[in-house]
Amino acid sequence: MTTPLEHPFTRLFNRYLREQGLPVTHQRNEVAATVFGSEDHLSVDDIERSLREREERIGKATIYRTLDLLVKSRLVEEHDFGEGFKRYEHRLSRSPIHQHMVCIECGHVEEFESPELPAIEARTAREFGFRPTRHRLEIYGLCRSCQEAGVTLTPEGLSCPIEVV
Amino acid sequence: MTTPLEHPFTRLFNRYLREQGLPVTHQRNEVAATVFGSEDHLSVDDIERSLREREERIGKATIYRTLDLLVKSRLVEEHDFGEGFKRYEHRLSRSPIHQHMVCIECGHVEEFESPELPAIEARTAREFGFRPTRHRLEIYGLCRSCQEAGVTLTPEGLSCPIEVV
DNA sequence: CTCAGTGCAAACCGTTTGCAGAACG
């Protein structure tokens, strides 16, 4: 009754659901296929819109509940770039560990790797006696096209630097 | 009519307010003094509680509005550790650039420095043509005391690794 | 005396939850 959406990665999700004894449903597969079918960092609104374009009527609650499962399965990663809502990105066919460079003007996200991070994590965890589970590095700034469009940074704050008081 | 709270850093905030042509008020100074007087990463609830303990009746809206000003003045930094609310930390008398190691069990935060970050930021910005403004590195894990209290990590996800598909 | 700040309560908005009806297994 819908587009085929036979995304190969949905099989992994279905396997996860069966392992957990959870039903495989049409809605879950549609939500999963939407995330697996995009290389972007999708908001729930993005996902809802994409489903609507494919003539799928799936309630927001179901989208949220399915995203929980996708995150638990570790097939999808949740991000919060400080926009007031979360974004979701699948972890397949790309470097499983990568960081994000986020444009503060348009929200554009670039991904990059930083080979020195594991060593930083290990060193810091040792120093404080932590058992590390994950880390995240985000760099914020103006992307190339926003700079070319003439967007500039508007410095605010005290008129003289206060780094050393 | 209150505790003296003559925190020396409130002068900087007052200077900022005057520079901006904004009134210096009792409430603004109380909120600022609360943040400047703590070395923790305070939530708005923490600030409200601290004010109440000092017999200050200041509405939540005023706290939020004052925190906006403090962040704009760059005397205070806003953090989101994914707890569903923001935390605030003053930037005075400490390394202006530092990163955070956050316990996923109890929320305890340790601060650390990572001298390699500026180079990572510069390299990445050059690669993508970004103009960087700031970065943040957070490491999540279990702090020493939560480990000693017997808290363990509960792995979830697909039963076999899917790093390479 | 005027303009901005304050406090209250209502609005906001992304997300979560309760519940009756629909689907999976």
Add this chain to the structure above:
DNA sequence: CGTTCTGCAAACGGTTTGCACTGAG
């Protein structure tokens, strides 16, 4: 067929906003 899911709408919780009143300059 029992159990879980789905969709709707209401609830939630941190944050923001509108408005009458207070206070700073």
